Amino acid sequence: MWKAIMTLSLLLILAGCNDREKVVSYALTDNVQNQQEIEKLLKEDDAIEQANLLVIEDELFVAMQLKPFEKWNRQKIEQDWKKKLEDKFSGSKVNVSADFKMFWESTKLMEEKDQKKMLKELHALKKLAKEET
Amino acid sequence: MKEQQYNSLKDQITPKTPLAINCLKAFAVGGLICCVGQAISFFYMMFFDFTEKTVGNPTVATMVFLAMLLTGFGQYRKLGQFAGAGSAVPVTGFGNAVVSAAIEGKTEGLVLGVGSNMFKLAGSVILFGVVSAFFVTLIKLILVSVGVAAW
Amino acid sequence: MVIVFQSKPSILSSGVVVGPLEKRSVFQTYFDKISADERFQKVSNEKGNAMLISEACQTILKKSNLNNLDIDYLLGGDLVNQMTPTNFAARELAVSFIGLFSACATSVSSIVIASLLTELGASNYSIAGASSQHNSVERQFRYPVDYGGQKPATAQWTVTAAGFVLVGKHQPKLPYVEAATIGKVIDYGATDPFHMGGAMAPAAFDTIQAHLKKRSQTVKDYDVIMTGDLGKIGLKILIAMFAQSGVKKEDLSRFRDAGAEFYGEDTAFLAGASGAGCSAAVYSGYMMEQFKSGRYKRVLLVATGALLSPLSFQQGETIPCTAHAIEIGMG
Numbered sequence: 001m002w003k004a005i006m007t008l009s010l011l012l013i014l015a016g017c018n019d020r021e022k023v024v025s026y027a028l029t030d031n032v033q034n035q036q037e038i039e040k041l042l043k044e045d046d047a048i049e050q051a052n053l054l055v056i057e058d059e060l061f062v063a064m065q066l067k068p069f070e071k072w073n074r075q076k077i078e079q080d081w082k083k084k085l086e087d088k089f090s091g092s093k094v095n096v097s098a099d100f101k102m103f104w105e106s107t108k109l110m111e112e113k114d115q116k117k118m119l120k121e122l123h124a125l126k127k128l129a130k131e132e133t
Numbered sequence: 134m135k136e137q138q139y140n141s142l143k144d145q146i147t148p149k150t151p152l153a154i155n156c157l158k159a160f161a162v163g164g165l166i167c168c169v170g171q172a173i174s175f176f177y178m179m180f181f182d183f184t185e186k187t188v189g190n191p192t193v194a195t196m197v198f199l200a201m202l203l204t205g206f207g208q209y210r211k212l213g214q215f216a217g218a219g220s221a222v223p224v225t226g227f228g229n230a231v232v233s234a235a236i237e238g239k240t241e242g243l244v245l246g247v248g249s250n251m252f253k254l255a256g257s258v259i260l261f262g263v264v265s266a267f268f269v270t271l272i273k274l275i276l277v278s279v280g281v282a283a284w
Numbered sequence: 285m286v287i288v289f290q291s292k293p294s295i296l297s298s299g300v301v302v303g304p305l306e307k308r309s310v311f312q313t314y315f316d317k318i319s320a321d322e323r324f325q326k327v328s329n330e331k332g333n334a335m336l337i338s339e340a341c342q343t344i345l346k347k348s349n350l351n352n353l354d355i356d357y358l359l360g361g362d363l364v365n366q367m368t369p370t371n372f373a374a375r376e377l378a379v380s381f382i383g384l385f386s387a388c389a390t391s392v393s394s395i396v397i398a399s400l401l402t403e404l405g406a407s408n409y410s411i412a413g414a415s416s417q418h419n420s421v422e423r424q425f426r427y428p429v430d431y432g433g434q435k436p437a438t439a440q441w442t443v444t445a446a447g448f449v450l451v452g453k454h455q456p457k458l459p460y461v462e463a464a465t466i467g468k469v470i471d472y473g474a475t476d477p478f479h480m481g482g483a484m485a486p487a488a489f490d491t492i493q494a495h496l497k498k499r500s501q502t503v504k505d506y507d508v509i510m511t512g513d514l515g516k517i518g519l520k521i522l523i524a525m526f527a528q529s530g531v532k533k534e535d536l537s538r539f540r541d542a543g544a545e546f547y548g549e550d551t552a553f554l555a556g557a558s559g560a561g562c563s564a565a566v567y568s569g570y571m572m573e574q575f576k577s578g579r580y581k582r583v584l585l586v587a588t589g590a591l592l593s594p595l596s597f598q599q600g601e602t603i604p605c606t607a608h609a610i611e612i613g614m615g
Contacts, residue, residue, distance in 0.1 A: 101183065101188075102184070131187050133187055134489070142528075143485070143521055146520050146524060147482060148437050150437070205430070210431060210432045213433055214432075230431060233428035233431040234428050234431075237428040237429065240329070
């Protein structure tokens with residue numbers, strides 16, 4: 001009896017685990033159309049499992065989680081997306097990362113209310129992405 | 134009794150190693166150790182400033198530390214008897230080889246005992262790992278110079 | 285190869301000292317002392333091994349009311365390089381010392397030499413035996429004790445034990461050494477150091493057959509033929525060999541092995557016990573008691589030994605083995 005209740009509740013909890021949109025964005029810009037375009041592109045890409053999109057002033061930051069098998073082509077996908085976004089939005093500083101840390105931190109960042117703090121942390125994240133060892 | 138006759142008798146009576154079950158056990162335990170490693174990686178990425186690129190170092194260090202504790206308390210050999218390759222192949226197996234040899238050498242002092250004996254089992258791993266890394270890099274250098282590959 | 289002792293030297297006393305793990309042995313009531321620490325509170329395993337031997341010899345001296353000046357010869361050996369544990373124990377005993385190496389067959393080869401010295405009239409009292417200590421032997425021949433390597437089902441566990449006997453002139457109502465066979469080195473091409481039983485069985489077979497032939501005996505003339513440490517699988521192979529050579533099924537039950545029986549059915553010890561201390565402890569303790577209680581009248585003790593070194597194995601050599609036998613009688 002107890003076992004059945006435990007397994008059922010466990011399943012219920014787990015079912016609620018991965019329930020979020022494929023692409024979540026946070027935008028502080030007037031160009032809503034651009035933002036929606038990027039969202040659409042990200043949603044269409046089959047290699048991406050989930051993505052976070054951050055648009056603040058002239059910074060464009062995409063953090064994505066790739067599907068397991070696509071992780072082999074991580075660097076190529078990152079570079080392709082960077083080029084794609086830079087071509088489209090030549091004015092902004094584009095940063096694309098498929099790193100779990102970037103995704104995790106950007107998810108936390110999107111809860112942040114203070115814009116200045118957000119920018120500061122975004123810069124810190126960008127620096128972290130450049131680390132080699 | 135002739136040698137050949139004896140050897141066929143010996144092979145008949147000697148129990149065969151249960152390869153299928155051993156492979157399964159190794160698979161299960163090896164996978165579990167890797168799961169623990171992944172959990173440790175996530176821990177470091179979530180609570181500290183490590184990215185996927187840089188989290189390898191602390192994860193391996195933690196795994197080796199855990200292997201050291203288990204070896205010192207005599208539990209790793211019990212795991213090894215059960216899992217075979219499952220516990221010997223991951224980096225924890227390497228840690229176990231080094232630490233168990235170091236423990237054994239204690240009675241001859243730190244320099245001649247522990248120092249000399251520590252890499253008795255793991256020395257080959259280190260040597261051939263470094264040598265093969267050298268050759269792989271050399272090949273890549275040649276390929277890049279020729280223009281076939283990129284760094 | 286076969287020696288017959290006209291004067292029938294007697295086994296006057298015995299001393300068996302073992303380590304803590306050996307409490308799990310089925311023969312534990314026949315051990316004189318079970319130490320709580322396999323190192324006897326010494327700093328190294330080798331020193332602990334030397335203590336095992338010293339304590340076993342002291343037990344004999346106490347039981348037979350002698351002191352070390354009464355002893356003419358100490359004969360013994362172990363598995364560590366240059367037999368240093370036995371050498372250091374001999375230093376403590378301060379007796380004329382003959383060190384012997386027959387690997388795990390040293391328990392019997394030492395008794396044979398002691399019996400020869402007694403027969404010659406050169407010795408009144410000699411102490412003979414062998415010992416082994418698990419950790420020091422593992423270090424010598426295999427991997428560090430804490431290493432997580434997987435041992436196959438044919439592997440055996442080296443015991444921590446020392447078994448010594450006091451050999452002297454014939455006395456009534458005590459077991460005596462009637463004959464002995466010094467084994468040849470037999471090599472049937474075995475290469476697996478984790479399957480010693482399979483390597484040593486041919487040597488045991490050869491020695492037993494030589495003994496029976498020269499003495500004009502059959503298996504039926506013995507209550508028990510007990511080998512030293514063939515282990516569960518090695519014993520099966522030996523019995524199969526004798527079955528093929530014509531021994532009847534009901535006589536095959538006379539074959540026993542000290543290593544196979546040492547830890548009983550405990551699967552943690554895989555194929556059984558091994559080591560110079562295994563045969564020494566069982567022969568000196570359990571076997572001698574069976575004689576004194578009248579259960580056995582004539583027994584053939586065949587200690588087996590694998591004459592390899594870790595270096596020879598790494599150099600691709602096979603494992604040559606030997607077996608030495610003594611015929612013990614009573615009455």
